[in-house]
Amino acid sequence: MSGLGPGAEFDRIRAIAGALGGTAGPLDDDCALVQAGGTTLALSTDTSVERVHFRRDWLTPEEIGWRATAAALSDLAAEGASVIGVLSALSVPRDVPASDTTAIMKGVGDCVASCGGVVLGGDLTGGAQLSLTITVVGEVARPVRRSGASPGDRLWVTGTLGGARAALEALLTGGQPLAHLRERFARPVPRIQAGALFASLGATAMLDLSDGLAGDARHIAAASGVRVMVDLSHVPKAQGIPGGPLPPAVFAAQGGEDYELLATLPAGVDPRPAFEGIGLMVTDVGEVAAGEGAVFRLEGREVSLAGYDHFA
Amino acid sequence: MSGLGPGAEFDRIRAIAGALGGTAGPLDDDCALVQAGGTTLALSTDTSVERVHFRRDWLTPEEIGWRATAAALSDLAAEGASVIGVLSALSVPRDVPASDTTAIMKGVGDCVASCGGVVLGGDLTGGAQLSLTITVVGEVARPVRRSGASPGDRLWVTGTLGGARAALEALLTGGQPLAHLRERFARPVPRIQAGALFASLGATAMLDLSDGLAGDARHIAAASGVRVMVDLSHVPKAQGIPGGPLPPAVFAAQGGEDYELLATLPAGVDPRPAFEGIGLMVTDVGEVAAGEGAVFRLEGREVSLAGYDHFA
Numbered sequence: 001m002s003g004l005g006p007g008a009e010f011d012r013i014r015a016i017a018g019a020l021g022g023t024a025g026p027l028d029d030d031c032a033l034v035q036a037g038g039t040t041l042a043l044s045t046d047t048s049v050e051r052v053h054f055r056r057d058w059l060t061p062e063e064i065g066w067r068a069t070a071a072a073l074s075d076l077a078a079e080g081a082s083v084i085g086v087l088s089a090l091s092v093p094r095d096v097p098a099s100d101t102t103a104i105m106k107g108v109g110d111c112v113a114s115c116g117g118v119v120l121g122g123d124l125t126g127g128a129q130l131s132l133t134i135t136v137v138g139e140v141a142r143p144v145r146r147s148g149a150s151p152g153d154r155l156w157v158t159g160t161l162g163g164a165r166a167a168l169e170a171l172l173t174g175g176q177p178l179a180h181l182r183e184r185f186a187r188p189v190p191r192i193q194a195g196a197l198f199a200s201l202g203a204t205a206m207l208d209l210s211d212g213l214a215g216d217a218r219h220i221a222a223a224s225g226v227r228v229m230v231d232l233s234h235v236p237k238a239q240g241i242p243g244g245p246l247p248p249a250v251f252a253a254q255g256g257e258d259y260e261l262l263a264t265l266p267a268g269v270d271p272r273p274a275f276e277g278i279g280l281m282v283t284d285v286g287e288v289a290a291g292e293g294a295v296f297r298l299e300g301r302e303v304s305l306a307g308y309d310h311f312a
Numbered sequence: 313m314s315g316l317g318p319g320a321e322f323d324r325i326r327a328i329a330g331a332l333g334g335t336a337g338p339l340d341d342d343c344a345l346v347q348a349g350g351t352t353l354a355l356s357t358d359t360s361v362e363r364v365h366f367r368r369d370w371l372t373p374e375e376i377g378w379r380a381t382a383a384a385l386s387d388l389a390a391e392g393a394s395v396i397g398v399l400s401a402l403s404v405p406r407d408v409p410a411s412d413t414t415a416i417m418k419g420v421g422d423c424v425a426s427c428g429g430v431v432l433g434g435d436l437t438g439g440a441q442l443s444l445t446i447t448v449v450g451e452v453a454r455p456v457r458r459s460g461a462s463p464g465d466r467l468w469v470t471g472t473l474g475g476a477r478a479a480l481e482a483l484l485t486g487g488q489p490l491a492h493l494r495e496r497f498a499r500p501v502p503r504i505q506a507g508a509l510f511a512s513l514g515a516t517a518m519l520d521l522s523d524g525l526a527g528d529a530r531h532i533a534a535a536s537g538v539r540v541m542v543d544l545s546h547v548p549k550a551q552g553i554p555g556g557p558l559p560p561a562v563f564a565a566q567g568g569e570d571y572e573l574l575a576t577l578p579a580g581v582d583p584r585p586a587f588e589g590i591g592l593m594v595t596d597v598g599e600v601a602a603g604e605g606a607v608f609r610l611e612g613r614e615v616s617l618a619g620y621d622h623f624a
Contacts, residue, residue: 012410012436016417023421024431025397032432034396036451037349043432045399045447049439052403084346085337087357089401089445091364098324105328109335119336120344120355123445124324127361133401133435133445135357139348 004028005218005294028223029145030078030207031138041084042138044075050130058171061100063186064132065107071210072134073115073190074259078208079145080199081138083117083192088134091127104132115192142199144263146223149205153264153288155228156271158194159281161213162248163238165255178240188259193278198263201271206263213253213285214305216262217294224264227291232298236283249298254305264288316340317530317606340535341457342390342519343450353396354450356387362442370483373412375498376444377419383522384446385427385502386571390520391457392511393450395429395504400446403439416444427504454511456575458535461517465576465600467540468583470506470592473525474560475550477567490552500571505590510575513583518575525565525597526617528574529606536576539603544610548595561610566617576600 004010017027025032031042048068050056059067069086076083088108092101101124109119120137163184167177177185191208198206205220213230221228232249241248241255265271267287275282296303316322329339337344343354360380362368371379381398388395400420404413413436421431432449475496479489489497503520510518517532525542533540544561553560553567577583579599587594608615 009436012413013434015410015414016434016436019414019418020421020431022430023425025433027431027433032397032399034432034449036353036396037351039349041348041353041449043399043447043449045401045433045435045445047401047403047435047437047439047443047445049403049437051440052438084348085344087344087355087447089357089359089447091359091361091443098327101324102327102331106331109332113335118334119332119339120346121337121339121357122325122328123357123359124321124328125359125361126364127359127441127443128363129440131359131403131439131443133357133359133447135355135399135401135445135447137346137355 005215005222030075031081033143040140040143042076042079042081042140042143044072045133045135046072046075047131047133056130059186061103062107065104066111066187068132069108069111069134070188070190070259072136073192074208076136076138077191077195077261078206079140079143080195080206081140082196083112083115084137084139085117085120086112086134086136087120088122088132090122091125091131093128093130094126096130115190144199144203144206146205146207146220149220149224149226149264149288151226151288151290152267153204154267154284155230155286155288156263156265157236157260157283157285158191159260160236160238161258161260162241162252162255164257166238166241181238181240184238184258191261194261194280197274197278198261198271201265201269201274203263203265206261209258209260209262210256212256213262214296220264221292221294227289228286228294229289230286230294230296232296232303234283234285236281247298250303250305253296317527317534342387343393345455352452352455354388354391354393354452354455356384357445357447358384358387359443359445368442371498373415374419377416378423378499380444381420381423381446382500382502382571384448385504386520386522388448388450389503389507389573390518391452391455392507392518393452394508395424395427396449396451397429397432398424398446398448399432400434400444402434403437403443405440405442406438408442427502456511456515456518458517458519458532461532461536461538461576461600463538463600463602464579465516466579466596467542467598467600468575468577468594469548469572469597470503470594471572472548472550472593473570473572474553474564474567476500476569478550478553493550493552496550496570503571503573506573506592509586509590510573510583513577513581513586515575515577518573521570521572521574522568524568525574526608532576533604533606539601540598540606541601542598542606542608544608544615546595546597548593559610562615562617565608
């Protein structure tokens with residue numbers, strides 16, 4: 001269980017892994033890897049719960065389905081895997097009309113189809129809260145784990161950060177997020193292509209940014225036994241994220257649920273030409289050094305950043 | 313979607329399949345089948361929700377984990393598959409202590425280990441209701457679908473029926489179920505060995521009894537385009553199920569969540585010697601005929617039986 005950073009949520013997972021002992025595989029990476037026939041499958045499961053991960057009045061039913069599916073597919077992206085399909089387990093309260101149930105599943109289907117997969121199967125049950133568990137199934141020739149970063153590697157991030165957080169904060173305070181930021185929250189794009197590209201470029205470690213760069217950088221550090229050094233002035237910020245008391249770079253680095261990829265590449269490998277080919281920004285945000293933990297610097301000064309802990 | 317019988321729950325699934333169109337595989341069998349690397353994988357997902365499928369005061373945390381896992385593994389059994397492992401997505405309310413979360417996952421791990429698999433991965437999140445989604449991953453050389461039954465086949469069922477229902481009814485009325493019936497509800501045994509045995513004997517169709525024989529027999533009839541004729545006087549009844557207003561055979565046939573297997577075999581194939589080898593009862597309960605639907609006979613008279621509809 002070396003692949004998890006500090007935090008109460010991860011303490012719970014460590015306790016579970018201890019109790020499971022030999023009845024569990026390694027539980028500390030984005031995907032489980034299974035050798036089957038002559039191939040390697042990548043599998044992951046992810047739950048989105050009403051009033052924990054979203055509210056029904058924030059999203060259309062199709063967006064609820066899309067968003068939950070994108071969040072789960074993001075784990076395949078972080079492994080460098082291609083998508084076979086998803087299984088969807090949906091719990092719906094009795095006040096949800098059948099047409100909304102269908103629309104949620106349409107969002108699931110559209111999202112997985114956008115990545116070349118299909119809905120393989122599912123379960124439908126009642127429940128007091130709307131809850132959607134998506135299990136993703138992919139195939140991967142060269143899995144990229146969290147544990148392969150070495151001192152000297154550079155740290156790269158796709159897209160821009162902070163957009164989903166900005167939208168979420170607007171929604172939480174009853175405001176109306178800017179349309180393009182709302183889109184980042186409601187319809188994140190699974191970075192499947194980008195993950196495969198990083199893998200083909202020789203990425204040494206990779207994960208998807210669900211807890212925010214500030215939290216997730218620590219997972220790579222813990223799994224790889226290295227220190228991850230982030231230069232906050234280089235962090236790509238979503239346009240229109242709020243100023244306020246925090247420097248925008250700090251806001252962006254602490255924003256969760258952007259579902260961009262964070263990857264380490266050997267120094268000298270420049271992914272930008274390849275990423276131009278898929279029309280996606282990729283930015284060098286720091287380096288890997290000997291040591292442990294994650295260090296964040298802004299204008300030459302070290303800044304202390306906490307990640308997002310779902311059980312705090 | 314020919315593999316589903318009538319009912320409001322199955323109408324919802326049919327509406328979803330219609331909306332998904334080409335973005336979904338066939339959703340009407342126990343497992344999704346995926347060809348990968350020269351082998352066939354069987355996959356299924358199943359959710360257990362507090363106050364829908366169980367109550368926390370009825371089961372220990374370990375039993376909650378075991379039961380949810382057994383219910384999901386039962387779909388692999390119904391395919392004739394062997395077990396690779398499971399992914400577990402657990403939502404826990406804040407009042408559940410971390411030790412209970414660990415104990416639930418211990419139950420998951422013990423159940424999957426009893427079938428030769430491991431916990432491959434998981435997700436842990438908050439939620440107002442305790443909810444556990446188990447996704448099962450198996451491998452199957454000769455999948456047995458619901459759709460292959462032919463007129464003339466005989467209908468076989470493993471174990472005894474009605475035990476889980478008897479325990480559930482006692483719990484629902486504040487009573488104390490008999491210990492061996494409580495065990496049927498709290499710790500069902502996934503019939504993985506039995507499923508593989510049926511497959512090796514040439515089973516033409518198979519499913520697991522989650523909705524009760526009365527409901528599930530209709531799924532085989534619908535999927536195979538046949539009439540399934542059940543002789544209720546032959547239905548193996550769990551010892552100690554209540555008398556009351558219903559004949560015990562009717563009580564047993566309408567009892568859900570026994571997770572026994574129902575399989576059709578060509579006439580002349582007697583599975584009893586092989587099942588003796590694994591110490592499990594197997595009983596001939598009827599036959600397959602031309603026509604449609606399921607017909608239940610008791611002492612020569614036709615009896616009208618409804619299945620259990622989770623959305624009724």
